[in-house]
Amino acid sequence: RTSMLSPGASANLVTFDDVGGLDKEVDQVRELIETPLMYPHVYDHLGINPPRGILLHGPPGVGKTHLARAIANEIGAHFLYVNGPEILSSVQGGTEANLRSIFEEAMESAPSIVLIDELDAIAPPRRDTGHTDARMGTQLLSLLDGLVSMEDVIVVGTTNRPEALDPALRRPGRLDRELLIGPPSVAGRLEILRIHTRGMPLEPDAQTWLPELAALTHGYTGADLVNLAREAGLHALRRHAGPGLRALAASGHDTAHVLVTQDDLLHA
Numbered sequence: 001r002t003s004m005l006s007p008g009a010s011a012n013l014v015t016f017d018d019v020g021g022l023d024k025e026v027d028q029v030r031e032l033i034e035t036p037l038m039y040p041h042v043y044d045h046l047g048i049n050p051p052r053g054i055l056l057h058g059p060p061g062v063g064k065t066h067l068a069r070a071i072a073n074e075i076g077a078h079f080l081y082v083n084g085p086e087i088l089s090s091v092q093g094g095t096e097a098n099l100r101s102i103f104e105e106a107m108e109s110a111p112s113i114v115l116i117d118e119l120d121a122i123a124p125p126r127r128d129t130g131h132t133d134a135r136m137g138t139q140l141l142s143l144l145d146g147l148v149s150m151e152d153v154i155v156v157g158t159t160n161r162p163e164a165l166d167p168a169l170r171r172p173g174r175l176d177r178e179l180l181i182g183p184p185s186v187a188g189r190l191e192i193l194r195i196h197t198r199g200m201p202l203e204p205d206a207q208t209w210l211p212e213l214a215a216l217t218h219g220y221t222g223a224d225l226v227n228l229a230r231e232a233g234l235h236a237l238r239r240h241a242g243p244g245l246r247a248l249a250a251s252g253h254d255t256a257h258v259l260v261t262q263d264d265l266l267h268a
Ligand code: ATP
Pocket: 018, 019, 020, 021, 022, 058, 059, 060, 061, 062, 063, 064, 065, 066, 067, 117, 158, 159, 160, 192, 195, 221, 222, 223, 224, 226
């Protein structure tokens, strides 16, 4: 089962402080997840079924997975990560068995959040698929239906292509809440840049020019901004070491005084 869990899924303790530019979305997802998991009696009182599943959709790299992980950590729920394409097993019947064991663990360790990343990989519209996939879609639906009766498990699916999902999955009682996560605004990009440069040795006047960089990076997702910060760090090292980066590192030379400058970020 380890191969289905993302590396560091539990070690990597993402919190709300690590999520930038998604305040409204954090509140919405939190309400959809936290209330049914932690305070189910609210729904009993109203005589309605609490939400069981949420679909987060939007372009790659905007932080759908990141957000779900932060929420699980913040509310102290057990978090299970399933990567859609990775769980697809070549062994016939293997995928169903994998899913079943994940859902069993979710029930045993409840309250739990099961995140199924790239859900479209395992639940395409049934008319589009061959025999095996069609059976799997049915299996997933019946597993989800089983979860409907569980008070303390929530399924969060993510996809870049909501139209490529079996519509039956989006019916009431299944993943019936949908939230679009879009690319960040300029204010969001600034928050994300601050988060991902927190651990970097930026030159002292960084705060004055990070907003400029946020303005310049229209269309960048969170994942793009992570890459930008990493590239800037590498550029600072190369600038310092010239062509001899390997020799510099091998010599044990002190790099403590290397600062990442505006030029490094602009270059990246
Ligand atoms: P995909 O559809 O490709 O799975 P995704 O929307 O789930 O993408 P993530 O995998 O959550 O995106 O984002 C990739 C990485 O980018 C995260 O691990 C995180 O470091 C960073 N990131 C993305 N969005 C944000 C954000 N809003 N705030 C902070 N970091 C972010």
